[in-house]
Amino acid sequence: MLQVLIQGLLLSGLYALIAVGFTLIFSVGRVLNLAYGAYLLIGGYVYFHFAQTLGLPKFAGVALAGIFGCAMGVLKYQLLVKPLKGNHVAIEISSLILAVFLQYAVVFAFGDSSKILLPIIPGVERVAGAAIPYSNLFAAIASWIILIALWAYVRFTHMGRAMQAVSMDAKGAAISGIDANRVNMTTWAISGTLGAIAGVFFASYTQLYPGMWVAPLIVAVAVVIVGGIGSIMGTLLVAHIIGFLEVLTSSLIAPELRGVFTMVLIIAILVLRPQGLLGREEL
Amino acid sequence: MSAALDIKGLVKRFGGLVATNEVSFSVKPGESVGLIGPNGAGKTTIFSQIMGELRQDAGHIALDGTDISHLPTPRRIRAGVSRTYQVPRPFSDMSVAENIRVGLMPDSIWQMIRYGPNHDRESELALSVGLTKEQLQRQPSELSMGDLRKLEMARTLATAPRLMLLDEVFAGLTVNEIAIMSSLVQSMRDDGMTFLIVSHDLKALEPLIDRAIAIDQGRLIADGSYAEVIADADVRASYLGAA
Amino acid sequence: MGLRWYHYVLWAAFIGGMFVLPEFVSRGTLRTLIFANFLAIFAISWDALSGRTGYISFGHTFLIGIGAYTTAILTKRFGVPVEVSIPLAVIATMIGGLIVLLPALRIRGSYFALVTLAMMELIYQLVQVIRPDLTGGTRGMSGLPTLTRGAANGYYMSVSLMLAIALSTWLLMRTRLGTALWAIGMNEDAVAGSGLSPTRLKMIAFLTSAFIAGLGGAVYIHYLGSIAPRALFDINFVFTIIVAALIGGAGTIVGPIIGAFFLTFLLEYLRPWLPGAERYMVYAGLALILYMVQPKGLASLVTDAAARLRRAP
Numbered sequence: 036m037l038q039v040l041i042q043g044l045l046l047s048g049l050y051a052l053i054a055v056g057f058t059l060i061f062s063v064g065r066v067l068n069l070a071y072g073a074y075l076l077i078g079g080y081v082y083f084h085f086a087q088t089l090g091l092p093k094f095a096g097v098a099l100a101g102i103f104g105c106a107m108g109v110l111k112y113q114l115l116v117k118p119l120k121g122n123h124v125a126i127e128i129s130s131l132i133l134a135v136f137l138q139y140a141v142v143f144a145f146g147d148s149s150k151i152l153l154p155i156i157p158g159v160e161r162v163a164g165a166a167i168p169y170s171n172l173f174a175a176i177a178s179w180i181i182l183i184a185l186w187a188y189v190r191f192t193h194m195g196r197a198m199q200a201v202s203m204d205a206k207g208a209a210i211s212g213i214d215a216n217r218v219n220m221t222t223w224a225i226s227g228t229l230g231a232i233a234g235v236f237f238a239s240y241t242q243l244y245p246g247m248w249v250a251p252l253i254v255a256v257a258v259v260i261v262g263g264i265g266s267i268m269g270t271l272l273v274a275h276i277i278g279f280l281e282v283l284t285s286s287l288i289a290p291e292l293r294g295v296f297t298m299v300l301i302i303a304i305l306v307l308r309p310q311g312l313l314g315r316e317e318l
Numbered sequence: 319m320s321a322a323l324d325i326k327g328l329v330k331r332f333g334g335l336v337a338t339n340e341v342s343f344s345v346k347p348g349e350s351v352g353l354i355g356p357n358g359a360g361k362t363t364i365f366s367q368i369m370g371e372l373r374q375d376a377g378h379i380a381l382d383g384t385d386i387s388h389l390p391t392p393r394r395i396r397a398g399v400s401r402t403y404q405v406p407r408p409f410s411d412m413s414v415a416e417n418i419r420v421g422l423m424p425d426s427i428w429q430m431i432r433y434g435p436n437h438d439r440e441s442e443l444a445l446s447v448g449l450t451k452e453q454l455q456r457q458p459s460e461l462s463m464g465d466l467r468k469l470e471m472a473r474t475l476a477t478a479p480r481l482m483l484l485d486e487v488f489a490g491l492t493v494n495e496i497a498i499m500s501s502l503v504q505s506m507r508d509d510g511m512t513f514l515i516v517s518h519d520l521k522a523l524e525p526l527i528d529r530a531i532a533i534d535q536g537r538l539i540a541d542g543s544y545a546e547v548i549a550d551a552d553v554r555a556s557y558l559g560a561a
Numbered sequence: 562m563g564l565r566w567y568h569y570v571l572w573a574a575f576i577g578g579m580f581v582l583p584e585f586v587s588r589g590t591l592r593t594l595i596f597a598n599f600l601a602i603f604a605i606s607w608d609a610l611s612g613r614t615g616y617i618s619f620g621h622t623f624l625i626g627i628g629a630y631t632t633a634i635l636t637k638r639f640g641v642p643v644e645v646s647i648p649l650a651v652i653a654t655m656i657g658g659l660i661v662l663l664p665a666l667r668i669r670g671s672y673f674a675l676v677t678l679a680m681m682e683l684i685y686q687l688v689q690v691i692r693p694d695l696t697g698g699t700r701g702m703s704g705l706p707t708l709t710r711g712a713a714n715g716y717y718m719s720v721s722l723m724l725a726i727a728l729s730t731w732l733l734m735r736t737r738l739g740t741a742l743w744a745i746g747m748n749e750d751a752v753a754g755s756g757l758s759p760t761r762l763k764m765i766a767f768l769t770s771a772f773i774a775g776l777g778g779a780v781y782i783h784y785l786g787s788i789a790p791r792a793l794f795d796i797n798f799v800f801t802i803i804v805a806a807l808i809g810g811a812g813t814i815v816g817p818i819i820g821a822f823f824l825t826f827l828l829e830y831l832r833p834w835l836p837g838a839e840r841y842m843v844y845a846g847l848a849l850i851l852y853m854v855q856p857k858g859l860a861s862l863v864t865d866a867a868a869r870l871r872r873a874p
């Protein structure tokens with residue numbers, strides 16, 4: 036029982052971090068970034084390359100992953116989202132193509148087989164018969180710190196408040212002199228950074244392999260759909276629902292089914308309550 | 319004889335804003351009624367509720383004595399009401415003829431497949447609103463605002479309505495185009511069409527209507543002959559307040 | 562349906578050309594052509610729903626999968642003859658798809674894409690655990706009855722099916738139904754405002770799409786003689802289908818066919834240089850550039866040129 040609780044908490048923290056970068060883009064830019072999973076993928080491999088293959092310090096690896104993710108977010112906004120000017124179908128489709136491109140770019144550079152990431156912090160703590168790797172503990176704590184920092188950023192900085200304004204009412208924000216282009220680009224940069232760092236943690240939880248972008252994308256999508264958009268608190272709450280659902284399913288029913296309830300939840304919510312559990316302005 | 323359109327106690331809220339506040343009025347068959355009010359008064363919102371594009375929070379809408387308050391939009395159109403939009407929104411990649419074709423389509427999917435388009439009817443409709451034969455193959459992006467409004471009219475007419483709701487038909491038109499549009503409405507009135515017309519251009523509106531209804535901030539403030547309504551103190555105040 | 566003389570000529574030339582093709586190519590090329598034919602069928606199926614109405618389906622392999630698994634289970638586990646199991650598979654696809662996706666069709670825009678994406682992952686996970694004695698679990702099934710022997714026969718079968726589907730879909734989409742579906746892609750509210758029920762139209766598009774997907778999936782499985790869940794419910798498989806339809810030109814019938822052949826041969830010709838899965842990198846990169854440059858696809862390059870010729874005096 037305690038084991039489920041601890042595992043659920045750790046996984047949920049990570050899921051919240053994964054989802055928050057995705058919801059950020061969705062609420063500010065109204066874009067479903069189907070290439071979001073690819074940030075995690077690239078983040079994981081950048082860390083692997085620098086920290087494990089080249090043997091740089093681990094924290095430098097994480098930082099480099101973040102920098103790569105940030106660059107990817109900005110590039111994607113400049114080269115793909117901006118030229119397609121609000122054509123949502125086109126942005127979604129090209130994002131998907133981009134994700135597949137990146138997946139095979141990774142295959143090209145690192146090969147098809149999956150890699151094991153060495154734990155960021157080695158060692159295991161035993162709590163009530165459950166083995167908790169320090170690495171997972173670290174990932175969860177880091178996720179929480181990042182989430183709180185993000186919350187403070189959105190709340191208290193000028194740029195953060197501009198983001199809020201754009202997400203509530205893009206036209207109104209433009210009228211009151213907010214530079215939507217800069218806000219959007221900043222959002223894409225933050226989203227990319229968060230995604231890539233989440234990728235390092237996610238890969239150390241599971242495995243590093245070229246197809247690993249789909250599962251986190253679905254988690255992020257589920258959080259958006261169930262929780263509605265725009266609120267960091269809603270993201271946190273739903274990330275915990277999904278995290279605990281998965282841990283419970285895999286420990287009580289069958290490990291292979293761990294994702295099933297997430298999917299059922301997405302489908303049921305969309306069909307029965309299209310405005311989301313916690314409400315959503317736009318549909 | 320039951321009214322062509324009968325609205326009772328219509329209410330629509332957007333969050334805290336009451337866009338339609340207990341509005342009731344009716345339109346007799348063959349009558350033409352002007353719906354006036356300052357910007358944001360709630361005119362378009364009433365149209366959207368009549369068409370079922372927005373659901374009312376309370377109240378009833380009846381067409382020729384039949385309650386249509388809960389029918390989906392397509393069923394209301396089949397029941398004989400149709401509207402134009404303040405901002406014309408044609409099918410952007412289709413030619414003028416194809417745009418009209420969509421309006422002419424039958425309800426039954428089988429008939430849609432079985433029988434080809436009625437090109438004669440398409441060009442007849444286009445000509446009747448003042449579009450030319452050559453314009454039938456044009457794309458909407460090649461049309462002027464005046465011609466786009468004509469296309470809106472043609473698409474609306476294609477669904478064979480008995481009651482037409484016209485939203486700002488004169489906006490963005492030249493003096494010449496306004497004259498053409500007016501005579502078009504006049505001739506349809508002569509043929510017995512029932513109208514509910516929204517317009518800010520009161521001069522152009524006046525000759526087209528039998529009666530006027532004024533609303534402000536979602537509430538109906540006057541209902542009577544054009545002269546009565548325009549002389550009404552509340553109406554004058556609302557327009558002045560808006561200006 | 563407004564058929565003109567050149568329509569007959571072009572279709573006759575296309576069909577004739579496809580049928581004499583085996584005389585001129587090697588057996589290896591023939592096998593590539595077979596895969597191109599099946600990909601074209603799936604792309605036409607996707608296009609009948611998504612290309613026209615703009616409702617992007619990421620779950621199309623779900624439909625193909627129902628068709629494929631139904632006939633595989635019926636023939637392998639219950640000894641049902643192929644002539645019976647394939648029509649049953651098509652019916653199962655239409656019904657199964659309808660039950661699952663009918664509620665989804667009420668959902669607007671992007672969210673439809675998300676439901677279908679979730680649906681695909683869900684089915685993939687379920688196939689492996691529910692009744693593995695029937696489905697063969699993760700390993701799938703092999704030794705299914707095959708419809709043809711030899712590359713030439715396989716080619717004739719696949720090309721006949723592809724052409725029959727292409728021609729009938731082309732004819733169907735030339736009717737006013739096609740116009741109405743296309744209108745949904747542009748402005749769904751205005752379609753409702755013309756007195757047509759978008760939900761009903763989408764359902765018809767969906768059933769057409771499911772019919773083609775179920776038929777294609779079932780026949781494909783009996784061409785391969787085996788079935789594996791990871792190959793079917795793979796995001797890359799959906800991706801290939803979508804990209805084929807898009808780079809060919811969504812909302813047309815020739816587009817998906819052009820796209821399917823282009824992609825299949827591109828992947829085949831890349832093989833000597835890039836033997837592994839990296840080939841997909843080149844093809845995704847190319848697809849991305851093509852899509853950004855011309856979202857209407859390769860087919861529009863042809864039609865634009867034709868239109869320019871016609872307009873020139």
Ligand SMILES: Nc1ncnc2c1ncn2[C@@H]1O[C@H](COP(=O)(O)OP(=O)(O)OP(=O)(O)O)[C@@H](O)[C@H]1O
Binds near residue numbers: 332335356364
């Ligand atoms: N979908 C909506 N959500 C929230 N508020 C809305 C919505 N549609 C309209 N409103 C608000 O309802 C009020 C009435 O709007 P409506 O468009 O009906 O006015 P109108 O009389 O047609 O004005 P105009 O003359 O400018 O066309 C306005 O304050 C508008 O901002």
Ligand SMILES: [Mg+2]
Binds near residue numbers: 362363404485
């Ligand atoms: Mg209005």
